[in-house]
Amino acid sequence: MGLKNLLFDKIKKVKTNRKKEIKENLWIKCDKCHEISYTDEIKKNFHACPSCGYHFRISGREKIDLILDENSFVEIDKNLTSLDPLKFRDSKKYSDRLKAAIKKTQINDAFISGAGSINGKSVSIGAFEFSFLGGSMGSVVGEKISRLIESAIVNKNHVITISCSGGARMQESILSLMQMAKTSAALKRLERSGLAHISILTNPTTGGVTASFAMLGDVIIAEPEALIGFAGPRVIEQTIRQKLPEGFQKSEFLLEHGMVDMVLHRKDWKPTISKMLDFFG
Ligand SMILES: [Zn+2]
Numbered sequence: 001m002g003l004k005n006l007l008f009d010k011i012k013k014v015k016t017n018r019k020k021e022i023k024e025n026l027w028i029k030c031d032k033c034h035e036i037s038y039t040d041e042i043k044k045n046f047h048a049c050p051s052c053g054y055h056f057r058i059s060g061r062e063k064i065d066l067i068l069d070e071n072s073f074v075e076i077d078k079n080l081t082s083l084d085p086l087k088f089r090d091s092k093k094y095s096d097r098l099k100a101a102i103k104k105t106q107i108n109d110a111f112i113s114g115a116g117s118i119n120g121k122s123v124s125i126g127a128f129e130f131s132f133l134g135g136s137m138g139s140v141v142g143e144k145i146s147r148l149i150e151s152a153i154v155n156k157n158h159v160i161t162i163s164c165s166g167g168a169r170m171q172e173s174i175l176s177l178m179q180m181a182k183t184s185a186a187l188k189r190l191e192r193s194g195l196a197h198i199s200i201l202t203n204p205t206t207g208g209v210t211a212s213f214a215m216l217g218d219v220i221i222a223e224p225e226a227l228i229g230f231a232g233p234r235v236i237e238q239t240i241r242q243k244l245p246e247g248f249q250k251s252e253f254l255l256e257h258g259m260v261d262m263v264l265h266r267k268d269w270k271p272t273i274s275k276m277l278d279f280f281g
Contacts, residue, residue, distance in 0.1 A: 030054050046266035055223050055266060060112050060127035063162045067270050068116035075114040077147055080140045082109060086173060094171040097133065105132045109140040113148040115157060119274045124152035127162035137209055138169035142179020145213060149186040153193045158280055162200045163214040167207015180212035187216050196280045198273060201228050219276060222251035222260040
């Protein structure tokens with residue numbers, strides 16, 4: 001009898017778990033307009049809300065796939081990992097945080113890079129993975145961005161970067177800040193080679209990433225309503241002792257003030273970039 005009850009309980013648990021899973025996966029509630037839509041419908045709409053256009057957060061790899069021709073992405077520098085040179089620890093060891101992030105995301109650091117094609121035209125492309133320690137830029141991310149640019153120069157490709165980052169990685173201190181100069185210097189070499197850098201800023205792009213290569217795009221594209229800035233609004237308000245205007249640090253505000261060149265829905269990324277590549281030659 002006991003065994004029977006145990007089995008029954010187990011079956012019941014599996015059933016409710018499955019029900020919950022289906023319920024959660026079938027529909028998604030929009031964070032902005034609270035409209036509930038089918039997950040499939042949202043996917044077809046490039047992971048944006050069909051009612052209000054709100055862009056749901058997606059992985060770096062998904063962003064790359066939205067731009068490139070199907071199955072054309074070839075990843076490079078996949079195995080680079082941080083050596084934790086400062087043996088840093090706060091409430092947890094940095095090495096443990098890294099291990100957990102690698103396990104969670106199945107990638108070795110917060111940037112995925114490689115090459116692929118857009119309507120048959122070859123490009124070098126890289127994207128941040130926000131779920132890996134807030135997409136922070138440490139020595140591995142900076143190295144991967146620089147190597148991406150260098151491989152683009154060798155292969156005569158234009159470069160596309162897709163940012164989504166909280167900024168420099170605190171746990172690597174000055175070594176993280178150094179990546180700002182390193183990636184910017186690599187872009188200067190790209191410019192000298194006559195190749196273009198298209199920078200896409202997604203929600204959120206802040207700190208040392210904004211203050212270096214991400215704002216050095218020959219063309220800067222922002223995702224709608226993305227938070228883009230250097231320091232957060234609270235820090236700025238406390239520093240300058242002034243109230244900040246409405247929508248400050250949002251894509252649309254930055255477009256009005258000349259900080260970005262265009263605000264583009266994800267569905268327009270590929271066709272627009274494809275036209276740019278034709279123009280750049
Ligand atoms: Zn919505």
